[in-house]
Amino acid sequence: xSDTTRSDTAVTHPLVAGAVGPGCKKVDPIVVAxxxxxxxxxxxxxxxxxxxxxxxxxxxxxxxxxxxxxxxFNLLTGFDKPNTGSxxxxxxxxxGVPAFRVSRKxxxxxxQLTKSLGRLSVLQNMxxxxxxxxxxxxxxxxxxxxxRKREEEITAKAEELLARFKLDTKRxxxxxxxxxxxxxxxxxxxALMSDPVLVMLDEPMAGVNPALTQSLLGHIKELKSEGMSxxxxxxxxxxxRHISDWVIVMAEGRVVAExxxxxxxxxxxxxDAYLGAHHDTDLGDMTGSNPVIEAKEAAAAHHGGNADxxxxx
Amino acid sequence: MDWGQILNNAAGELLSPVTAAYALAAIGISVHxxxxxxxxxxxxxxxxxxxxxxxxxxxxxxxxLWAAFLAAILxxxxxxxxxxxxxxxxxxxxxxxxxIASAEIVRYVVSTTGLTEYTGxxxxxxxxxxxxxxxxxxxxxxxxxxxxxxxxxxxxxxVFGWGLVVLATVLVYLLMRSPWGRVVKGIREDxxxxxxxxxxxxxxxxQALVLGGVLGSLAGVVFVLPRAVQPGNYGTTLTFxxxxxxxxxxxxxxxxxxxxxxxxxTLLTLSDGILRGLISADIITFISTTxxxxxxxxxxxxxxxxxxxxxxxxxxxxxxxxxxxx
Numbered sequence: 001x002s003d004t005t006r007s008d009t010a011v012t013h014p015l016v017a018g019a020v021g022p023g024c025k026k027v028d029p030i031v032v033a034x035x036x037x038x039x040x041x042x043x044x045x046x047x048x049x050x051x052x053x054x055x056x057x058x059x060x061x062x063x064x065x066x067x068x069x070x071x072x073f074n075l076l077t078g079f080d081k082p083n084t085g086s087x088x089x090x091x092x093x094x095x096g097v098p099a100f101r102v103s104r105k106x107x108x109x110x111x112q113l114t115k116s117l118g119r120l121s122v123l124q125n126m127x128x129x130x131x132x133x134x135x136x137x138x139x140x141x142x143x144x145x146x147x148r149k150r151e152e153e154i155t156a157k158a159e160e161l162l163a164r165f166k167l168d169t170k171r172x173x174x175x176x177x178x179x180x181x182x183x184x185x186x187x188x189x190x191a192l193m194s195d196p197v198l199v200m201l202d203e204p205m206a207g208v209n210p211a212l213t214q215s216l217l218g219h220i221k222e223l224k225s226e227g228m229s230x231x232x233x234x235x236x237x238x239x240x241r242h243i244s245d246w247v248i249v250m251a252e253g254r255v256v257a258e259x260x261x262x263x264x265x266x267x268x269x270x271x272d273a274y275l276g277a278h279h280d281t282d283l284g285d286m287t288g289s290n291p292v293i294e295a296k297e298a299a300a301a302h303h304g305g306n307a308d309x310x311x312x313x
Numbered sequence: 314m315d316w317g318q319i320l321n322n323a324a325g326e327l328l329s330p331v332t333a334a335y336a337l338a339a340i341g342i343s344v345h346x347x348x349x350x351x352x353x354x355x356x357x358x359x360x361x362x363x364x365x366x367x368x369x370x371x372x373x374x375x376x377x378l379w380a381a382f383l384a385a386i387l388x389x390x391x392x393x394x395x396x397x398x399x400x401x402x403x404x405x406x407x408x409x410x411x412x413i414a415s416a417e418i419v420r421y422v423v424s425t426t427g428l429t430e431y432t433g434x435x436x437x438x439x440x441x442x443x444x445x446x447x448x449x450x451x452x453x454x455x456x457x458x459x460x461x462x463x464x465x466x467x468x469x470x471x472v473f474g475w476g477l478v479v480l481a482t483v484l485v486y487l488l489m490r491s492p493w494g495r496v497v498k499g500i501r502e503d504x505x506x507x508x509x510x511x512x513x514x515x516x517x518x519x520q521a522l523v524l525g526g527v528l529g530s531l532a533g534v535v536f537v538l539p540r541a542v543q544p545g546n547y548g549t550t551l552t553f554x555x556x557x558x559x560x561x562x563x564x565x566x567x568x569x570x571x572x573x574x575x576x577x578x579t580l581l582t583l584s585d586g587i588l589r590g591l592i593s594a595d596i597i598t599f600i601s602t603t604x605x606x607x608x609x610x611x612x613x614x615x616x617x618x619x620x621x622x623x624x625x626x627x628x629x630x631x632x633x634x635x636x637x638x639x
Contacts, residue, residue, distance in 0.1 A: 079505065103511035115506035116501045128499050129510050133492045136512070138520050141491035142484075151492065187506075194511060 007275055013052045013260055015246055020263070022255045023050040030055040030198055030229050031076065031107075036085030037253075038071055041075040045071045046082070049255040054200070058220065060240045060261070063250035064274045069233045071113055072250065073202055077109045078102040090197065104131065106197035112206065112233070116183040118176030122167060125175050126158035127151075129193030165189045165219065181208045188219065193214055201232035205239055217243055237275070241265065249274060277285060319586035323579050324460035331347035332578040333474030334360075334536035339558045339570030340481045341528035347565035348489060349521035350501030352409035355396070356529050356555050358416025361547035362392045363530025365423050366430060366539045371441040373431050378444040382534065389530030392419075393523040401518045418512075439541030445470075467539075474535040478571060483527050483543060486567055488524075497521050498565075557617050563627030572628060580616075584609040 011020040017027050029052035038046040046068040048223075053059050061069050074080035076087060077154040078099035086095045089107050117125050127133075130146060133154060134140045135147025162168040165185045170178060191199055204220070205213050213236075214287060221243055223230050234240055240247060240261060249257040251273040257264055264270055326332060338356050345351040353359075370376040376384060395414055400408045423432045432438065432604035449469040456468045463471065488494050496517055499507040504514045536546070554577065562573025589604035591597045600608060619628075 077509070079508075098513075099505075100511050100513050103509055109509050109512075111506070111509070115503045115509075117502035117506060119502055120495070120498055124498075127492070128495055128507065128512075131511055135492035136496050138488070138493050138524075141493035144491070147492060190510065235486045262417045283413055 007145065011259070011263070015057055020259050022258055024052070024258065026052040026054045028055045029053060031087065031089050031231070032088035033076065034085060036072070036075055036082050036087060038068075038075055038080065038082045044253050046075060047073065048085070048255055050248075051248065051255050051258075053229070053231055053248075054246055055229050056222050056224070056227065057245040058232070058243055059246045059248060060244035061231060061233045061248050061250060062150075062235070062237075062240055062274065063256075064251075067250040067274075068253040069190055069250055070202055073233060073251075075198060076102075077107060077200060079109075103194070107200065108191040108194055108196040108198075109200040110184075110187045110191055111204055112202040114174040114180065114183040114187050116178065119174060121172050122162065122170045122178070123155070123158055123172060126162060126190055126193055127154055129190040130154035130157070131194045137276060144188060155192070161189045161192055166215070181212045183218075184208055184216070185212075188216070192223075196228060198229045198231065201230065203233050205236050209271065213239065215295065233283055237265070315590070320589055322586055323583035326578045326582040327575050328471055328475070329462060329578065330470045330474040330535055332574055333471070333478050334532045335558055335578060336478045336556060336571045336574035337474075337532035337535060338529050338555045339574050340478070340485060341525040341532065341563070342555060343564060343566070344485060344521055344524060344525035346571075347559070347563075348494065349497045349518060349525075350405060351401075351518060351522055351525075352405050353412045353522070353525065354409050354549075354552055354556075355414075355416030357547045357549065357551035358412065358419045359389050359392060359395050359526045360533030360536060360551065361416070361419045361423060361544070362388050362465065363533030363606045364542045364547075365533075366530070367534045368438050368441045368537065368542045369431050371444065372438060375454030378448065381444075382531075385534050386527050390523050391524045392530075393518070393526035397519045397522045399627040401515055409532045409607055412550065413552070416547070419549045420544050423547075433542075435544060437541050437543035437545075441542075442538055445473075445538055470535075470539045473538070474484075477531055477535060481531075482567060482571065485591030489567075491518075531583055548587050552588065557613070560617070560627055561620060563630030566627065566631075567622065569627050569629040576628075577613075580613065581609065584612055615627065 012018070013020050015026055017025045032047055033051050033052040035050070036046060036048045037044065061072070063069050071080065075082045075085075076096065078097055078101070081096075083115070086093060087311070088094060089102070089105060092105070094102055094105075094107075097105075117128065120128070131149060134143075134149050135151065140146045159168065159171070162171060165188070167178075167182060167185060167189065170182065175183065178186060184207075188199075188201065188204065201220070204216055208216060217239060220230055220232070231245075244261050247258060247261045248255055248268050249264060249267075256273060257267050257270050265275065338360055341359065342353055342356050345353040363385040367385040368512070369383045370381040371378075392415075396408070396411055400411045422428065424435045425432075426434050446466055446469070449465060451465040451468050451472075453465045456463050456465070489498075495519075496507060496512050498513075499510075500514055500517055504518075507517075507532045508514045542566035555574075558573035559570050560572065560573070561576055562569030585606065587610055588597070588600075589602050590601050592600065592605055624630075
């Protein structure tokens, strides 16, 4: 958990200006946070000295439960107020800026516990994500010709996004009738309605089945190829390894390590604080309750090699 | 027991100005609760503010009719801001507590003896409707038929009251089909989600609170126009009558509050007439006519319980909307 584990070797990375290490300077940061602290009573939930989120990359924020990841998310997006600190998005300070204005600046978030608007249709959920709809003003709202054109534009856009996220058949259903995974998709699609610059996803894969995980992964990669930056909190290490360009590790409110996924996951400090010594072995191996893997390992031991890890159970 | 008279009275209640006032007030809390998810348990307070502003402007300041109406609207806007500024940033239940308390405060303030000069104290005020009667466009005579036979003045107040109900309904329809209505309904579902999409939730909640409050205050004016203003009418029971009407008709529906108000007012008169009739005909001997006035509320309470158990969405509500546990 100390800050000195790796900086002595002065590793470099294309996203980073200078040496890689916790709180290192990025070549082109989109979010810069300094000295952000948040305490709940006597508990210090977040105590981030300095962190920079790279632009145009997929950044994962990982760490054990209670590490302050979601609290940090809330602070960055204006959903919670820190005790101290300053942070900026694309160079403009966000300290004290209310959540709705943070979102308008192009930093749009989703929630760990999905917040779909149950008694609105899927399409209406999507349309709510759009910006610059003059009909959202109470006076303009009364005269339809003033907002009809924009409504048509955003409806077309919403339908395009729904098709991409395979929700187009659910267009007129109440969002409450969607499954948990579909709601995750809807929430992500809704966040994209405003053409955000930075998409912040809080545990996008929690409770999503493996097949849907695949398509969600695809969607997140697409965001990057469309020029958006992504910051996400996740516990699924396969996903982190698979799609992130950069990993930031938090523990007890601090940033304890950061770097490209391969390096971070072999960092002893990270393994210590979060992954655990057996993070690369199947849970079945540790409890001895998985006869298939046990048999495979026995066979592999005979041949003197390591058994390939399998995810199927 | 005169069944004809009982039914006649009940049918007359269907279009009475008091029913129109109930409907307007119910449309107000439909905007608050049904669409925006704001728990306003102080609609009687908004009605009192509107009624007293109208009457005091007329009697104490000799304001012309239009200015008295403007005073009623402005007073309710100020009242809504006073309630909303401290509470709308907090969770929904705080607004409920504050509104119920404020409505009581308004009632006590207008009945205090220190202000008798302006408010008439506990006795209230009357004799303010000359200007309104003065602009009656209908020539003297008898209009309508059966239980709906009115003098010119009776017709005028009904046309005016129900005209306001129609205007309010059109206004709510236009707003709720618009993107503004979408944002407000989104806030009812989950305000943090709407906030994360870049909408100023606080401002929208305030707008909805003011809109519903203004409708409440106009209801207050219609309520007192045909008679006098009395502080005793604005107790919490009035608020809960209006909630009953709203739930009866269906909360987030266009016609629910109107039909709910009509049914409620008619049932109230009908049950009263029937009970009194049965007592005077010695069919019911164990209660007195004064007790009957209370017993009808028990009956209506029981009906409301049955309603929320077996038809929670109200008469016009969409069953599908409530079948989700959201």
